[in-house]
Amino acid sequence: MDYDLQPLLLTFKLAAITTLILCLIGIPFAYWMAYTKVRIKPVLETLVSMPLVLPPSVLGFYLLLAFSPQSAFGHFVETWIGLKLAFSFSGLVVASVIFSFPFLVHPVQSGFQGLPRSLTEAACTLGKSRWQTFVHVLLPNIKPSLLAGVVLSFAHTIGEFGVVMMIGGNLPGETKVAAIAIYDEVESLNYDAANFYALVLFSVCFIILLSVYLLNRKMLVKVG
Amino acid sequence: MIEMDITKKLFSAQGEFTLSLQLNIEQGEFISLFGESGAGKTTLLRCLAGLEKPDAGSIKVNGETWFDSKNKFMLPPRHRHAGYMFQDYALFPNMSVRGNLEFALRPGAKRQRVEELIELMGLGELQQRKPDTLSGGQKQRVALARALAAEPCMLLLDEPFSALDHATRVRLQDEVLRLQRHYGLTTVMVSHDVSEVYKLSQRVMVIEQGSIAKQGSPAEVFKAGQSSGKFSFAGEVLDIETADVVFAVTLLVGNQIVRVIATPDEVKNIKQGDRVMLLSKAFNPVLVPVRSS
Numbered sequence: 001m002d003y004d005l006q007p008l009l010l011t012f013k014l015a016a017i018t019t020l021i022l023c024l025i026g027i028p029f030a031y032w033m034a035y036t037k038v039r040i041k042p043v044l045e046t047l048v049s050m051p052l053v054l055p056p057s058v059l060g061f062y063l064l065l066a067f068s069p070q071s072a073f074g075h076f077v078e079t080w081i082g083l084k085l086a087f088s089f090s091g092l093v094v095a096s097v098i099f100s101f102p103f104l105v106h107p108v109q110s111g112f113q114g115l116p117r118s119l120t121e122a123a124c125t126l127g128k129s130r131w132q133t134f135v136h137v138l139l140p141n142i143k144p145s146l147l148a149g150v151v152l153s154f155a156h157t158i159g160e161f162g163v164v165m166m167i168g169g170n171l172p173g174e175t176k177v178a179a180i181a182i183y184d185e186v187e188s189l190n191y192d193a194a195n196f197y198a199l200v201l202f203s204v205c206f207i208i209l210l211s212v213y214l215l216n217r218k219m220l221v222k223v224g
Numbered sequence: 225m226i227e228m229d230i231t232k233k234l235f236s237a238q239g240e241f242t243l244s245l246q247l248n249i250e251q252g253e254f255i256s257l258f259g260e261s262g263a264g265k266t267t268l269l270r271c272l273a274g275l276e277k278p279d280a281g282s283i284k285v286n287g288e289t290w291f292d293s294k295n296k297f298m299l300p301p302r303h304r305h306a307g308y309m310f311q312d313y314a315l316f317p318n319m320s321v322r323g324n325l326e327f328a329l330r331p332g333a334k335r336q337r338v339e340e341l342i343e344l345m346g347l348g349e350l351q352q353r354k355p356d357t358l359s360g361g362q363k364q365r366v367a368l369a370r371a372l373a374a375e376p377c378m379l380l381l382d383e384p385f386s387a388l389d390h391a392t393r394v395r396l397q398d399e400v401l402r403l404q405r406h407y408g409l410t411t412v413m414v415s416h417d418v419s420e421v422y423k424l425s426q427r428v429m430v431i432e433q434g435s436i437a438k439q440g441s442p443a444e445v446f447k448a449g450q451s452s453g454k455f456s457f458a459g460e461v462l463d464i465e466t467a468d469v470v471f472a473v474t475l476l477v478g479n480q481i482v483r484v485i486a487t488p489d490e491v492k493n494i495k496q497g498d499r500v501m502l503l504s505k506a507f508n509p510v511l512v513p514v515r516s517s
Contacts, residue, residue: 118314121275124301125308126328126374136327140318 003196006173007181011201014089014177015157018096019104022153025097026104027146031134033105034112049106051099060166063095067167087169092177095167096157103156104149111145112138144216151212155205225251226378226410230271230281230291234434236262243267243278243434251286254404254411256425256442258418264434265414269380272412273308274301285377305330307376307409311383313367315355321366322351328373341369344406345399361392365399372403379404381413385420390479397423418446418499418514419458419478446514447501457502458514461494473511477502486511 033044051059066073067085077083085091115138123133139146161179168175170184178197185194226249234243243264249255257265270276272283274290277298283291290299316324325338342351345365355363364384371379384400385393401424404411415421421428422442430438430445438445443456459477464486466472471491474483484502490511494500499514 116312116314118310118312119316121301122308122310122314122316124275125273125304125306126370127302127305127330128327129302137316137318141316 003193004172004181007176007178007197008200010089010173010176011158011178014092014096015154017093018100018157019150019154021093021097022100022104023150026101026149026153027108027139030105030108030149031112031138034109049102052102056099056160056162057166059099060095060163063091063098063163064167067091067094086167087171087175089174092164092168092175095163096160099160099163100153100156103152107145107148107152108142111142111149114145115141147212147215151208155208158201158205225249225286226272227284228268228272228281230268230278230283232264232267232271232276232278232280234264234267238262241434245431245434245436247429247436249410249412251410252408253427254401254425255413256421256428257412257414257431258416258421258428258445259431259437260416263431265431266382268431269308269382269412269414272378273306273380274299274304275308305374305377306380307371307374307378308380309364309367309371309382309384311386313355313363315363315366315370317355320352320354321347321358324355324366324370325373328370330375333375337373337375341373344403345369360388361396364388364392364396368396368400368403372407376409379409379411381411383414383416385415385417393420394479400424422446422458447503447512456504459500459502461496461498461500464491464494464496475500475502484511 033041033048038044064086065071067077068074069078069084069086074085077085083090085094119137119141120133123137128136159179160177161183164175164177164180165183168177168180170176170180176184178201182194182197182201185191185197226247228248229246230243231245232243234241241264245264245268257268259265267276271278271291278291278293280293281291282289282293285304288299289297290304291297316327319327322338322342325341326335329335329337342348345368347365347369350358350362350366355366358366368384381400385396388396397420400411403409413421413424425442427439428442428445429436446458447456457477459475459482461473462476462481463474464471465474467485469488471486471488472483473486473491473494474481482502493513494511501512501514503512
């Protein structure tokens with residue numbers, strides 16, 4: 001039987017781009033959150049964690065409203081950046097970044113917080129800039145947390161369904177990711193195809209998570 | 225030359241008090257800050273390094289202003305080049321011993337300095353090891369070498385020997401003294417160990433509740449001006465036994481245990497665990513309780 005690989009490729013493309021963007025935004029944000037003393041920190045922490053508890057459809061619903069060209073935000077993005085967010089791949093990326101944000105920020109932030117403050121202070125007294133300290137001292141010492149954050153957000157993006165359903169719909173090659181494709185195939189009673197997608201997702205996620213746990217154990221053994 | 229005149233509100237277990245200090249430290253001097261924990265010694269050291277900001281006052285080092293509350297100026301710690309040795313050593317776990325030293329070099333500094341320090345501190349065997357695999361004493365030596373690698377203008381030691389066993393402690397004290405002389409570094413050490421302060425420092429400041437209660441040479445400060453003895457050693461009372469009319473007192477002096485005879489008068493004011501000075505006055509040793517406060 002000939003299966004359409006497009007939904008799977010789309011899924012991994014979405015997960016890869018999302019994870020990349022998350023690293024660029026999420027790691028500096030986690031660093032800031034770990035050390036900041038601003039008053040609204042609890043509020044920010046709550047907002048970051050919201051996707052963990054909200055039904056994906058709630059988030060999807062609001063994103064759908066925000067992305068629509070009739071809304072101020074959607075209109076702005078469409079006219080000024082030239083991106084159509086509703087029912088498009090770019091929209092999925094934006095949604096996934098928001099939705100997977102806590103999965104990257106939480107482990108990385110607690111990684112930073114777990115480092116003794118004296119490490120940063122030592123680098124300071126040795127004449128190192130914030131950036132040098134960040135790159136050469138802080139990041140290398142939270143490798144296990146970084147790995148956990150990257151893998152969790154990647155895997156979580158693969159497993160996303162509700163948000164994609166709400167804002168992406170089911171456009172082949174654009175927004176039809178594997179999770180949607182499974183639903184689609186089941187609806188048309190095409191169990192073989194559904195099983196194929198499901199099995200691939202299951203195996204990939206299993207292998208990714210397993211390698212993280214194995215790797216982390218090795219790192220911990222090395223450190224301890 | 226360090227000129228410091230600062231105040232800062234501190235919050236301790238006993239309540240709120242104000243750290244208010246005015247002190248001058250000469251170039252090349254070895255100063256100890258002595259006192260109970262929570263008296264503000266470490267805060268003073270951190271203010272000097274730029275890790276904490278005083279509420280008011282000024283800090284000047286060799287004519288250069290480091291802090292001035294009137295002009296709202298504070299030189300960031302990375303521009304101060306104060307070699308700070310942390311209580312937990314703060315070695316970078318991701319770098320080898322050599323890596324830690326190399327990271328500390330100033331831009332443009334010669335690699336030769338690392339070789340020199342590795343040689344000087346006897347770290348040759350350890351240079352490829354990661355900090356996690358080192359003993360406390362070894363970590364301490366690396367921390368000291370790392371602080372020196374950055375060519376500091378002063379050395380700030382925060383209870384540098386508190387986590388070490390006695391033999392290591394004595395060895396490292398000698399090492400610190402040797403290096404301090406070698407580089408002629410102005411050094412400020414926080415300590416609550418009398419024998420350490422006695423051995424290392426030229427001047428000691430007793431800090432109590434945020435201000436200097438007493439200062440002078442260790443001999444002046446700890447002997448309370450009572451003695452005219454020729455030799456003096458700081459020690460700790462391990463045991464006091466009665467032997468007929470006199471007492472036999474077992475003392476720990478440095479890493480030696482000695483037993484001396486004491487009169488009931490001398491023993492009256494001391495008990496087990498007390499810090500004392502052992503003075504040798506002609507042939508009969510005299511015991512005088514150490515007054516640290």
